Amino acid sequence: MSAAETTTAKVPPRRHSSPPAGGGRPPAPGRRRSRLGQAATPWLLLAPCILVLVLVLGYPLIRLGTLSFQDYKKPQLWGFKPATWVGFDNYQAILSDSEFWSVVVRTIVFAGCCVLLTMVVGMLVALLLQRVSPWVRTLVNIALVASWAMPVVVAVTVFKWMFDSDYGVVNWVLSKIPGVDYSGHNWFASGPEGLSVIMMQVVWGAIPFVVITLSAGLTQVPKELEEAARLDGAGALGVFRYVTFPIIKPLVVMMTTLSVIWDMGVFAQVWLMRGGHPEPEFQLLTTYSYDRAFGVNDYATGSAIALLTVLLLLGVVAVYMRQMLKIGEVE
Amino acid sequence: MTGTRGTGTPPLSTAAVAAARRRRNGKLGWNLLGLLVFALAAFPVYWMLNTAFKPAKDAIDPTPHFFPYPVSLENFRRALNISDFWGPVERSLIVSAGTVVIGAVIGLLAALAISRFAFRGRKVVIVGILTVQMVPLVAMIIPVFLLLNQIHQIDKLSGLILTYLTFILPFTVWTLRGFLVNIPKELEEAAMVDGCSRTGAFLRVVFPLLAPGLVATSIYGFIQAWNEFLYALLVMSQEHETATVWLGTFTTQHGTEYAPMMAGSTMMGIPVVILFLLVQRKMAAGLTAGAVKG
Numbered sequence: 117m118s119a120a121e122t123t124t125a126k127v128p129p130r131r132h133s134s135p136p137a138g139g140g141r142p143p144a145p146g147r148r149r150s151r152l153g154q155a156a157t158p159w160l161l162l163a164p165c166i167l168v169l170v171l172v173l174g175y176p177l178i179r180l181g182t183l184s185f186q187d188y189k190k191p192q193l194w195g196f197k198p199a200t201w202v203g204f205d206n207y208q209a210i211l212s213d214s215e216f217w218s219v220v221v222r223t224i225v226f227a228g229c230c231v232l233l234t235m236v237v238g239m240l241v242a243l244l245l246q247r248v249s250p251w252v253r254t255l256v257n258i259a260l261v262a263s264w265a266m267p268v269v270v271a272v273t274v275f276k277w278m279f280d281s282d283y284g285v286v287n288w289v290l291s292k293i294p295g296v297d298y299s300g301h302n303w304f305a306s307g308p309e310g311l312s313v314i315m316m317q318v319v320w321g322a323i324p325f326v327v328i329t330l331s332a333g334l335t336q337v338p339k340e341l342e343e344a345a346r347l348d349g350a351g352a353l354g355v356f357r358y359v360t361f362p363i364i365k366p367l368v369v370m371m372t373t374l375s376v377i378w379d380m381g382v383f384a385q386v387w388l389m390r391g392g393h394p395e396p397e398f399q400l401l402t403t404y405s406y407d408r409a410f411g412v413n414d415y416a417t418g419s420a421i422a423l424l425t426v427l428l429l430l431g432v433v434a435v436y437m438r439q440m441l442k443i444g445e446v447e
Numbered sequence: 448m449t450g451t452r453g454t455g456t457p458p459l460s461t462a463a464v465a466a467a468r469r470r471r472n473g474k475l476g477w478n479l480l481g482l483l484v485f486a487l488a489a490f491p492v493y494w495m496l497n498t499a500f501k502p503a504k505d506a507i508d509p510t511p512h513f514f515p516y517p518v519s520l521e522n523f524r525r526a527l528n529i530s531d532f533w534g535p536v537e538r539s540l541i542v543s544a545g546t547v548v549i550g551a552v553i554g555l556l557a558a559l560a561i562s563r564f565a566f567r568g569r570k571v572v573i574v575g576i577l578t579v580q581m582v583p584l585v586a587m588i589i590p591v592f593l594l595l596n597q598i599h600q601i602d603k604l605s606g607l608i609l610t611y612l613t614f615i616l617p618f619t620v621w622t623l624r625g626f627l628v629n630i631p632k633e634l635e636e637a638a639m640v641d642g643c644s645r646t647g648a649f650l651r652v653v654f655p656l657l658a659p660g661l662v663a664t665s666i667y668g669f670i671q672a673w674n675e676f677l678y679a680l681l682v683m684s685q686e687h688e689t690a691t692v693w694l695g696t697f698t699t700q701h702g703t704e705y706a707p708m709m710a711g712s713t714m715m716g717i718p719v720v721i722l723f724l725l726v727q728r729k730m731a732a733g734l735t736a737g738a739v740k741g
Binding site for chain 2: 155157158159161162164165168169171172173175176177180183241244245247248249252253255256258259260261262263264265266267268269270271272273274275276278282283285288299320324380381383384387391392405406409410415418419422423426429
């Protein structure tokens with residue numbers, strides 16, 4: 117079968133010979149796989165990709181680590197002074213700063229609420245789309261794809277306008293409710309309220325991806341199974357819990373993980389809504405780290421904060437990695 | 448697109464048809480709920496268009512006008528006049544196109560390697576590419592900034608292209624791999640039996656089949672690069688800003704002028720939405736098929 121290159125056509129096929137140490141998997145039944153040909157070719161093809169990723173991702177990742185243990189401010193950036201090693205000083209300073217801890221708590225609460233809202237609403241909409249008429253589904257899908265495609269900057273600008281204190285449509289609509297007067301209400305006067313507006317924008321932007329992916333997953337659920345459960349007397353909730361959900365669970369896990377990563381990384385929304393200068397009660401870990409690095413020019417402290425953020429994420433990513441490794445297993 | 452799909456939806460069984468008929472009566476309520484979801488999801492887009500096309504003085508009427516009447520292009524004119532619009536757009540176009548072209552070439556080679564060759568360390572590469580996609584780019588801005596500073600790429604479009612490759616490249620490789628594994632190897636083999644070289648078989652047989660996927664992936668990557676904000680803000684100076692930063696920092700001495708801003712948003716957002724609508728189906732097919740098929 118040797119789908120291999122013509123260059124190796126003369127080499128006798130090495131059936132099952134010398135399974136590579138890293139990938140000692142047996143060939144999947146019914147699947148053809150090209151023989152291990154000239155070992156260099158795939159690496160030559162991969163070389164440019166790996167080179168670029170090492171330069172712009174690998175090196176900075178290591179630099180992020182080393183930077184957080186150095187004293188690195190403007191003089192070091194301009195090369196007037198060499199960077200000096202300061203051990204754990206940066207971390208000590210951050211961890212003993214109460215402001216840092218309030219930022220951590222705020223980030224976790226913010227991201228947690230975003231993820232929860234995104235997943236629950238996304239799931240409900242996906243289930244709803246299975247029950248509506250095709251033309252309604254098409255309408256909703258168009259709206260979802262349009263909101264998915266909206267550049268974040270554009271979406272944030274529109275939300276800012278909708279929630280404007282004087283001319284915003286939201287205040288006008290709310291004021292129509294009898295006994296409620298929201299005219300002139302400033303949504304960004306307090307941190308929690310302003311962050312809820314930002315949260316709405318994040319969730320609005322994140323739901324389309326979840327709905328469209330989950331909808332695709334839901335079509336894979338065999339109708340017969342649901343029907344059988346229903347005939348056996350299961351209610352709508354029971355069918356969902358014992359039949360539908362277990363089947364789409366891997367998808368849900370994956371989407372939740374991705375949402376956590378994205379929502380912990382929310383930056384542009386806060387930065388833009390607050391006109392480039394988020395007030396202390398709006399700071400999330402991302403903006404806090406950015407402010408430290410590029411506002412105060414303390415690149416080392418900023419790096420340490422960024423690194424702590426990454427560590428915070430690692431727990432979640434570990435779950436995702438297990439899924440990914442499973443995919444690798446299948447390969 | 449259906450031709451390359453590995454798994455399709457299961458054929459509608461008679462039981463499902465019967466169930467659908469039974470459920471039709473309860474559909475009205477679901478449809479109304481669906482329309483509510485539609486309204487909520489579409490409202491910001493509608494409100495942007497509405498504001499952009501209405502006369503400027505209507506936009507700042509405390510009682511909102513729900514239809515742009517009379518339709519006016521005044522806000523667009525103002526948005527174009529307040530500050531240079533085409534400069535940032537041109538820079539964004541250069542950066543996005545540059546990123547996508549470089550990403551597609553390098554990514555295609557890598558995707559070929561992991562989908563068409565069995566080699567030692569293949570699994571490591573695949574897991575590596577998936578992992579790289581998980582790195583939160585926000586956390587990397589400081590060292591990336593220092594790196595660009597070191598190699599004198601601050602405030603240069605090439606520097607921005609280089610940073611954009613960090614997220615375009617892994618995505619391109621993974622998506623193209625998804626499209627590639629759905630092209631049967633037998634086609635290539637047949638071409639080679641008929642006397643094609645491996646390269647010839649790729650160019651004549653695989654590439655034409657891959658082309659739609661490659662286009663879709665490129666457009667999707669283009670949108671991502673076009674929408675990027677954080678690195679654009681950091682790397683480029685104000686006089687060389689790209690379109691997203693231009694829009695994000697759109698203020699005048701009179702404060703924020705929302706109506707021209709919505710016109711600017713429309714000009715930036717609508718082309719992207721149209722492009723996205725064109726490729727979304729293809730992308731979804733490629734991504735899911737790639738995930739299902741090893």
